[in-house]
Amino acid sequence: MSCSSSNRPGAAPARGDGVKKHKVTKTISEINDRIRSGEVVVVTAEEIIDIVRTEGPVEAARRVDVVTTGTFAPMCSPGAFINFGHSAPPIKASRVWFNRVPAYGGLAAVDCYLGATEPAEDDPLNKVYPGEFRYGGGHVIQDLIDGRPVHLVAEAYGTDCYPNRRVEKEVTLRTLPQATLCNPRNGYQNYNCAVNLSGRTVYTYMGTLKPGAGNANYCSAGQLSPLFNDPCYRTIGLGTRIFLGGGVGYVVWHGTQHNPAAPRTAKGVPVRGAGTLWVMGDMKQMNSRYLTGVSLQGYGCSLAVGLGIPIPLLNEEIAAFTGVSDDEIFTQVVDYGRDYPSGEVKSLGQVSYAELKSGFITFQGKQVPTVPLSSVVKAREIAAALKEWIRQGRLLLGEPQFTLPGV
Numbered sequence: 001m002s003c004s005s006s007n008r009p010g011a012a013p014a015r016g017d018g019v020k021k022h023k024v025t026k027t028i029s030e031i032n033d034r035i036r037s038g039e040v041v042v043v044t045a046e047e048i049i050d051i052v053r054t055e056g057p058v059e060a061a062r063r064v065d066v067v068t069t070g071t072f073a074p075m076c077s078p079g080a081f082i083n084f085g086h087s088a089p090p091i092k093a094s095r096v097w098f099n100r101v102p103a104y105g106g107l108a109a110v111d112c113y114l115g116a117t118e119p120a121e122d123d124p125l126n127k128v129y130p131g132e133f134r135y136g137g138g139h140v141i142q143d144l145i146d147g148r149p150v151h152l153v154a155e156a157y158g159t160d161c162y163p164n165r166r167v168e169k170e171v172t173l174r175t176l177p178q179a180t181l182c183n184p185r186n187g188y189q190n191y192n193c194a195v196n197l198s199g200r201t202v203y204t205y206m207g208t209l210k211p212g213a214g215n216a217n218y219c220s221a222g223q224l225s226p227l228f229n230d231p232c233y234r235t236i237g238l239g240t241r242i243f244l245g246g247g248v249g250y251v252v253w254h255g256t257q258h259n260p261a262a263p264r265t266a267k268g269v270p271v272r273g274a275g276t277l278w279v280m281g282d283m284k285q286m287n288s289r290y291l292t293g294v295s296l297q298g299y300g301c302s303l304a305v306g307l308g309i310p311i312p313l314l315n316e317e318i319a320a321f322t323g324v325s326d327d328e329i330f331t332q333v334v335d336y337g338r339d340y341p342s343g344e345v346k347s348l349g350q351v352s353y354a355e356l357k358s359g360f361i362t363f364q365g366k367q368v369p370t371v372p373l374s375s376v377v378k379a380r381e382i383a384a385a386l387k388e389w390i391r392q393g394r395l396l397l398g399e400p401q402f403t404l405p406g407v
Contacts, residue, residue: 001320003232003260003268003407022315024061028235028399031065031312035393042066042310042390044383045224045322052323061319066390066397069226070243070308070382073219073374074294076205077185077256078116078303080141080283083178084152084171086110092162093154097121098140098171105154109162113182114140116293116303126298130203136301139293141181144173145245146288179283181245181291185255187307189227189275190262190331193218193351193370195363198337203298207373209336216333216361217371221379222326222353226309227275229322231268232407233260235312236277237400243308243386247285248395251309253278254404261407268321271330271350275404279307290382304375308382310390312397326353333363 034040041064043051048067052060082103084096087110096103096112100121103114116138125131143150149170158165173179194217196202196209203209206217222228230236240251255276262274290306313319332347339345351361357376360367389395 001267001317003264020317022317023058024316026065026312026314028312028314028397032396034065035390035396038393040065040390042068042387044380044387045069045229046380046383048319048322049223049325052319057316057320057323060323061313061316064313064319067229067311067313067322068308068383068386068390069224069229069311070306070379070386071187071221071225071374072290072306072378072382073221073304074205074296074302075183075186075305076117076302078141078181078183078305079137080114081111081178081180081182082114082176083111084154085175085177087164087167089164090162091154091156091164091167092159093156093167095155097153098150099135099143101135101137101140103137110154116141117301119301130298132297133295133299133301136293136295138301138303141283141303142288142291142293144176144179145283145286145291147172147174173284180280181249181283181286182280183305184278185257185276186279186305187226187255187277188273189225189231190270190329191219191273192334193331193356193361194336195333195348195368196337197335202337203296204336205296205299205302206336207371208297211337213363213366213368215371216356216363216368217373218331218356219373220331220353221374221376222329222357223324224376224379224383226307227277228269228324228329229311230318231264231270231321231324233275233404234318234321235314235400235403236309237403239398239400240309241395241398242279242310243306243382243389244279244281244286245283245291245306246287246289247281249279249281250398251277251400252280258405260405265328265330267324267328269324269329272332290378306378306382308386310386310395310397326357329353
């Protein structure tokens with residue numbers, strides 16, 4: 001079991017009847033029929049582990065139709081395309097702010113893009129070190145999701161057809177014509193375990209790191225994480241329907257920094273950063289429990305995103321992939337005190353997610369406490385919610401037009 005059968009950009013999704021002969025074959029269409037009839041069998045990514053271990057992947061593929069996954073963590077490439085509606089007289093906005101947070105206005109007249117990591121314009125940043133970054137784009141998105149009014153300012157240079165030069169008003173998610181979450185890089189398939197070997201505390205996107213490897217921070221749900229359960233991207237691609245921020249979203253492309261060529265174990269699981277997802281969804285369906293503004297001390301603003309993907313068990317190979325457990329998933333320990341800032345990223349050791357989740361790892365001969373930036377509690381909630389959506393017939397599987405680029 002490996003990723004030797006590659007996915008190419010534009011390749012058709014796995015249908016259970018490819019070159020390799022399988023003992024079990026299903027299609028997404030057949031599974032959707034079972035969802036409609038109420039006969040579908042759905043389990044979470046944690047529940048499938050024992051099924052695969054005790055009954056084997058062939059029987060697991062026969063018994064189970066869908067495995068649900070979940071992750072919840074700060075993801076630094078989210079944002080929202082927002083249309084704030086035409087005014088009278090109309091405006092062609094070139095500069096836009098939401099609660100003093102700048103949005104990019106170089107789109108159509110009243111369209112803009114609000115990045116989750118954009119700080120408020122008057123934020124002192126790191127002038128007082130470490131900066132607190134109390135409010136930014138991710139917090140605006142959460143305020144909108146929660147139904148709070150947000151102060152909008154739009155400025156323009158004025159044209160014959162759009163003579164207005166300034167609009168100022170309160171908006172809510174309900175009054176906005178459109179608000180679409182669009183995240184160019186989410187769901188990273190593995191990421192570093194961060195330590196700090198310098199002599200001072202450092203503040204990073206991996207959180208606060210104490211000197212002398214005083215803590216080890218990591219950011220993945222491990223065995224619950226979506227791309228660990230389909231490591232070779234056999235079922236995920238353009239059009240895959242997902243849980244996104246508490247609502248329904250879609251995979252629309254492979255994400256930025258997608259790197260399927262990363263080194264992998266014999267079972268196809270990458271041991272460092274690999275695949276990523278570009279995802280979109282309607283903000284008006286979402287819930288701030290799974291879409292939360294974040295302030296990372298000394299680093300900046302972000303948005304914690306809840307993401308879950310249903311994995312259809314089209315054959316026993318995919319069932320075997322979903323049987324992966326934390327003790328089979330590894331990542332690299334990287335120094336963020338000296339190596340990472342200098343651009344010399346190298347592995348100082350390899351640890352499993354079972355070790356990371358235990359609360360301590362052994363690093364350079366000592367016990368180092370581990371700190372998760374991701375929430376396993378919410379990852380479980382997401383996998384369970386997605387399971388119920390499918391069992392109740394509220395969510396059908398989206399058949400990808402092509403799968404993510406593979407090895």
